[in-house]
Amino acid sequence: MAKSPPLKKLPKSKNLVASVSTVSLPQREVHNGHRGAVLWFTGLSASGKSTIANELEAALFKRGCHVFVLDGDRVRHGLCSDLDFSEASRHENIRRVGEVAKLFAEAGTICIAAFISPYRADRDLVRTIMAGGKFLEVYVNAPLKVCEQRDPKGLYAKARKHEIRNFTGISAPYEAPLKPEIELRTDKLNVAEAVDKILSNLQKTCGVPWKKS
Amino acid sequence: MAKSPPLKKLPKSKNLVASVSTVSLPQREVHNGHRGAVLWFTGLSASGKSTIANELEAALFKRGCHVFVLDGDRVRHGLCSDLDFSEASRHENIRRVGEVAKLFAEAGTICIAAFISPYRADRDLVRTIMAGGKFLEVYVNAPLKVCEQRDPKGLYAKARKHEIRNFTGISAPYEAPLKPEIELRTDKLNVAEAVDKILSNLQKTCGVPWKKS
Numbered sequence: 001m002a003k004s005p006p007l008k009k010l011p012k013s014k015n016l017v018a019s020v021s022t023v024s025l026p027q028r029e030v031h032n033g034h035r036g037a038v039l040w041f042t043g044l045s046a047s048g049k050s051t052i053a054n055e056l057e058a059a060l061f062k063r064g065c066h067v068f069v070l071d072g073d074r075v076r077h078g079l080c081s082d083l084d085f086s087e088a089s090r091h092e093n094i095r096r097v098g099e100v101a102k103l104f105a106e107a108g109t110i111c112i113a114a115f116i117s118p119y120r121a122d123r124d125l126v127r128t129i130m131a132g133g134k135f136l137e138v139y140v141n142a143p144l145k146v147c148e149q150r151d152p153k154g155l156y157a158k159a160r161k162h163e164i165r166n167f168t169g170i171s172a173p174y175e176a177p178l179k180p181e182i183e184l185r186t187d188k189l190n191v192a193e194a195v196d197k198i199l200s201n202l203q204k205t206c207g208v209p210w211k212k213s
Numbered sequence: 214m215a216k217s218p219p220l221k222k223l224p225k226s227k228n229l230v231a232s233v234s235t236v237s238l239p240q241r242e243v244h245n246g247h248r249g250a251v252l253w254f255t256g257l258s259a260s261g262k263s264t265i266a267n268e269l270e271a272a273l274f275k276r277g278c279h280v281f282v283l284d285g286d287r288v289r290h291g292l293c294s295d296l297d298f299s300e301a302s303r304h305e306n307i308r309r310v311g312e313v314a315k316l317f318a319e320a321g322t323i324c325i326a327a328f329i330s331p332y333r334a335d336r337d338l339v340r341t342i343m344a345g346g347k348f349l350e351v352y353v354n355a356p357l358k359v360c361e362q363r364d365p366k367g368l369y370a371k372a373r374k375h376e377i378r379n380f381t382g383i384s385a386p387y388e389a390p391l392k393p394e395i396e397l398r399t400d401k402l403n404v405a406e407a408v409d410k411i412l413s414n415l416q417k418t419c420g421v422p423w424k425k426s
Binding site: 022023027028031054055057058061064066067068070074075078079082092096099100102103104106107109129 | 236240241267268271277281287292295312319320342
């Protein structure tokens, strides 16, 4: 092989060896003014996950925090567009979202993942891949009868008529969290109260400023 | 079904309908002081992708930008841990990374994706899913003979001895970009010069401040 042209100015060792990320998570967190974390919202359809997630995102953004919501709308037609509704695909969907949420937390962001995520094992898998204290499980808890009465998309009605199969709470199980970091009884709290409850936790765990910046 | 307890304080319509994200991308970009984008680094093994990506990340971070590097180390054992080295898996790997990079750009971050990504169609697919001007292809271009002489991990030597199959540039094709937004001849530029060339582009395209903050 012919000798290649010399590398200009830079010593070979510096130029060639793949380096690790030069910006550490603590540096990012100091810059952002809060710690990164994953807030994992789980609960029945119509329990209020998306509504609270979006209001929380707005509240955190107003406080100057770096925050991003991952939900079905963000991944259904993109990252997880190859997945169907089989059981294996549902597990894989949560696994991938968990890995992406972890990347956002590594970037110093507060990542809010809002998915029914009915299986305890799937949620626990996401917990295990995260560094200690970076995973906060938020149980968005409304009784099934309340969710079914809300039914904003008419999904429960279809499930009762067997037009939708394997519908969580009706014809598929929902495994409630055993020790969620935060539980929100959305049949008793309104959205603002639910958001305040989470902010109070984030103030302690992530250094989020309580007052709006 | 029994009547559920009334929703406290909040009108039903507001509480129940899934809402879209309440923080827009322009709001995020104003807050960050620069636009979000995907910088897609492509090039042969040992062309300098990771080294430049990490130095660029440090330079952008010093300027107060929100930046994150996606590379093999970030996804191999996580998001893409289920993928092997078959051709189908390689395409799927790039597709998933592209979708994640897009999410970071939607969060207002400058996301640097550094992968050999040898197939033009795979890179073009990522370009098509991004909004106009948000995808910048960075061709990290060193002649094969230079990369092979560098060979920091001894991979080219193994590929020549047929110990590694389907090695890009040796026994598998590399399809060079036809119209990359940025081309870096890393046999002629050093790392600092390469970083400056990208920063100069980002100043125009993403509003990145030229001087360190």
